Amino acid sequence: MPNIQILAPHVADLIAAGEVVERPASVAKELMENAIDAGASTVAVEIAHGGLTFLRVTDDGKGIPASELKTAFLRHATSKLRTEYDLEAIGTLGFRGEALAAIAAVSRIEVLTRTAEAELGASLRLEGGASGELEEAGCPLGTTMVVRDLFFNTPARLKFMKKDAAEGAAVFAVVQRVALSHPEVSVKFIRDGRQELLTPGDGQLKSAVYAVLGRELALGFREVKASGEDMTVTGFASMPACCRASRSWQFFFVNGRQVKSPLMMAALEEAYKNQRMVGRFPGCVLHLQTKLNAVDVNVHPAKTEVKFGAERAVFSAVYHAVLSALEGDSSHPQAVLKNTELPGVRRQDSVTPNQIPISTPVRPAQAPPPVPPPVPTVVQVHDSTYTPPSGGQTISRPPTGEKASFEREALPQRAEEHSSQRERCSVTLVSQDLPAPHTAPASGTEEQSLLPYKEPDWRLAGEVLNTYIIVERGETVCFIDKHAAHERMNFDRMKAEGYDPMAQTLLSPAVCRLSPQERDVLLAHRELLEEFGFEADELGADLAVRQAPDYLDAADIPAALEELAQRLLATGSADPAAARDELLHTMACKAAIKGGWHSAPQELERVAAAVMSGQVKYCPHGRPVAIELTKKELEKQFKRA
CATH class of the missing domain: 3.30.230.10 (Ribosomal Protein S5; domain 2)
Structure with missing residues (x-):
C-alpha cells in the first residue's frame, strides 16, 4: 500500500484549478464577474481560436492597487470576505478568492491595472502560477486581463477541449448571460476580430434583451x-x-x-x-x-x-x-399578410409590436409520394372512383355494360380542386410495364386489357378534428394519426432511397436567431445541411438561410434549424450515423401532413392504405400511428352489450 503524502503545492493548485476552470468560458465568466464586482460600467471580452490561445477582458472598474497585485493571484486571497459571518449574506459575484489563482495555474497571464488614485498603472506577468516582476505601466483606469495558452501545462485537460467554434460559442453564451444579469453594464464581445455583441448599458433590462436575444x-x-x-x-x-x-x-x-x-x-x-x-x-x-x-x-x-x-x-x-x-396579456398575435409578386412564393413581412409573422397553413395537397410500382391499364367510367395506396392514381370502375375509354388526366393538386371533381373524375393510364393477356387485338389498334378491380377489406369512413383518419374494417374501427403515419412513410422512403430534396433559393434570406451553440454546430456541419437542402451563412450573431428544401415554408425555417441544431448537439459528435437518422426524423416530420390541417381525400386514402396494409405501425419516434376500437367495446359504451 503506498504511503500517504501531502501533494506538492503545484500539483494541488492544478487540481484546484480543474474545479474552477473547465474551459475558456469559465475563465471569461470569472474575469467578467470580477470586473462587475469592481464597479465597472463597461466590460469588453475579446477571444481568438475559441479562447484557448487568447482571451482578453477589459473593464473600467476600480482597478487593483499595485501593492496588492501579486497577492490577488494567491489562493484564497479576496477583498470580498473578512469573517465567517460574511458567508451568511454574500452580495458579490465572487467571494472564494480562487478564480485568479486557478486561471494563473493553467495559463500565461498578463495584467494591466490602475486605480483612480495612481498616476501610473502596474503590469504583471504570470506563467503556470509563477509570478514575474511587477512593473510600472501607462494604462487607463480599470483592469485588463490577457489569458494566453490555456491548459498549456495540463495536456490531460487540453485534449478534452472541443473545436474552436464550440469553445467560442460557449464563451459567447457566458457573455450573453452576464449582459442579461447586469443591464447597467455595457458589454462588448469580439471573436476573431469581429464584434458580435454590444449592449447599451442603460440599466434597462429590455434594452439588454433586445441586444442579446x-x-x-x-x-x-x-x-x-x-x-x-x-x-x-x-x-x-x-x-x-x-x-x-x-x-x-x-x-x-x-x-x-x-x-x-x-x-x-x-x-x-x-x-x-x-x-x-x-x-x-x-x-x-x-x-x-x-x-x-x-x-x-x-x-x-x-x-x-x-x-x-x-x-x-x-x-x-x-x-x-x-x-x-x-x-394579463390581452393582446393577440396578428398575421401580417400581403400579396406576393410571384405565385407560390411567400415573402417574409416586417412585424410591429404585438404582431407575429404567422404562416398560413398552406402546403402542397400531397407530399412527395413513394415511387409507385408499374401501373396497370385502367379505364374511365362515370360512377365511382378509388385511389390505390401504392401509386396514388385514381382508378375509375366502369358500370356493367358500359364501354370503357382511355384518357390521361392530372390528379387534383389541391383539396378545393378535388372537391369540384368528386362526382366525375376521368383518369387515363396507359399500360406500358405489364404485358397484356393473349387476346386478339382489334385490327389496327394497340393491344390493351382490363384488369379486375379488387375491393379492399376496409372502408375509409372519414376524418375528425382534421387530424385522425377513421377506417372501418369488419367489426373494428381504426383511428389513424395522419401526421405520425405519414411521417413514418416519409422516413422509410428517405432511408431506403437516400434523401435528395428539391432545394429552392429564397428571394430574400431567412434570418434565424439561434443560441451561440446552435449556430456554431450548424456552421460546423454545413455539408450535412447541404445534403438536406439548406444553404446558410453567418450574419453577425445570426444565420442567413439562402436556400431551403421546397417542402419547408419560409416561416418554418428557424424552427426547423433550431431542431436540427439540438439533434446535432445531442448526437452529432458522438455518433454521426445516429445524428443522420435523427435528422431524417426531423426532415420526415417537417415534410409530413400536419395535424389540424385540411387534407385532400387522396392523401387520407393513401395514408390509410399504408397503415391498414401493415406497412406502417409506428412513427420514427416510436409512437403508435393507429388505435383500434372493436364493435363490442363500442357497444359496451352504449350499454348495448
Missing part, C-alpha cells in the same frame, strides 16, 4: 413584474405562441447571479401548463431579488447552483409572477 425574440416577450414581502420577480417571459424547441432561451438570475435552478424552471413551465404546445418550451429572462441570507451560493465551485431557504416561496413567487403576466 434579438428583435424577433424580444417582440415575443411580455414583461413580468411582481413583488412580495421578501421577494421580487422581474423580467420577461415569452408568449405561449413564441415557445421554442429547447430550453436554451431560459435565463434565471438570483440577486444578479446567473444560476441553473430546476426549481425556478419548474415554476416557469408550470405557469404555461395547458397553454403551450407539447415539445415546446417557454423562453424567459427572470430576475429574482431576495434577502442575501435566504439563498446559499456556496454550493458549487462554479457558483451556478444555489439553495433556497424557502423553496416553496420561491416556486410560488416565480409561478404567480409569470402566470399573472400571461393572464
